[in-house]
Amino acid sequence: MGLELSGVRVGFAGRSVLDGVSLSVAPGEQVALLGPSGAGKTTLLRVVVGAVTPAGGTVRADGTDPSGSRADLTRLRRSIGCVRQRDDLVNGLTARTNILAAAAHEWRIGEWVAVLMGGVPRRFAERLAELARRHDIEALLPARVERLSGGERQRVALARALLTRPRLILADECTSGLDPVRAAVALDHLKHSGATLLATTHDLSVARSFDRVVALRDGKIVFDGKPPDAEEIERIYGRSAPEEMLA
Numbered sequence: 693m694g695l696e697l698s699g700v701r702v703g704f705a706g707r708s709v710l711d712g713v714s715l716s717v718a719p720g721e722q723v724a725l726l727g728p729s730g731a732g733k734t735t736l737l738r739v740v741v742g743a744v745t746p747a748g749g750t751v752r753a754d755g756t757d758p759s760g761s762r763a764d765l766t767r768l769r770r771s772i773g774c775v776r777q778r779d780d781l782v783n784g785l786t787a788r789t790n791i792l793a794a795a796a797h798e799w800r801i802g803e804w805v806a807v808l809m810g811g812v813p814r815r816f817a818e819r820l821a822e823l824a825r826r827h828d829i830e831a832l833l834p835a836r837v838e839r840l841s842g843g844e845r846q847r848v849a850l851a852r853a854l855l856t857r858p859r860l861i862l863a864d865e866c867t868s869g870l871d872p873v874r875a876a877v878a879l880d881h882l883k884h885s886g887a888t889l890l891a892t893t894h895d896l897s898v899a900r901s902f903d904r905v906v907a908l909r910d911g912k913i914v915f916d917g918k919p920p921d922a923e924e925i926e927r928i929y930g931r932s933a934p935e936e937m938l939a
């Protein structure tokens with residue numbers, strides 16, 4: 693799925709958070725959105741998914757305006773997989789049900805019953821097993837998600853985002869909270885999903901694993917290209933660069 697943002701402006705309580713952001717991402721392209729805390733990375737993802745309506749500029753995801761009609765937004769969201777910084781798994785439900793819920797709009801009546809009884813509809817079984825294996829969560833599937841650790845929840849959230857093979861993945865700090873091996877597995881899986889990928893990070897080593905890095909500072913794009921080296925980062929961010937960006 694392609695993305696086109698032009699002159700996007702967002703403000704909260706009179707304070708500018710995105711200030712004339714223009715960005716073009718081709719279908720299948722993978723982009724790291726780099727920036728220190730508060731630079732506007734999450735807000736940019738929220739604009740793409742229609743959770744924040746810009747005060748100015750235009751946004752098109754797959755040619756659709758995410759702030760347009762409800763029907764357009766619903767259709768668009770079904771092609772997007774989100775992994776949020778703070779996952780929004782539903783407590784009280786098992787990891788299995790949380791993952792399957794990503795496809796709830798596709799369930800048939802019999803499948804609703806199967807899922808509510810703790811089962812897995814046959815047409816999702818193979819995909820669920822593959823994701824569980826890949827993210828090492830097979831043993832966690834029957835557990836209620838409130839009993840899982842932060843990193844375990846993160847892996848469940850990744851599996852959920854990938855279940856329906858989305859065409860666009862918005863990953864917000866998706867590896868924070870994961871150990872280095874699992875973080876590498878998660879990134880690798882996202883990158884090999886074939887989807888367009890927009891992944892926020894303030895970790896330069898994560899950004900460096902992408903071919904294209906878009907850096908934000910105070911709501912503006914200040915760099916767009918091959919991964920910047922430490923010297924460039926210092927030039928872009930000066931003292932506002934957190935240590936992990938200078939490493």
Ligand SMILES: Nc1ncnc2c1ncn2[C@@H]1O[C@H](COP(=O)(O)OP(=O)(O)OP(=O)(O)O)[C@@H](O)[C@H]1O
Nearest residue numbers: 704705709727728729730731732733734735736894
């Ligand atoms: N709903 C909101 N209401 C008011 N201010 C907001 C809202 N959402 C974000 N902000 C502010 O906008 C700024 C940018 O936030 P955003 O979450 O986009 O930054 P970020 O680059 O993702 O940071 P982090 O790496 O810490 O997640 C912050 O100063 C934040 O406090």
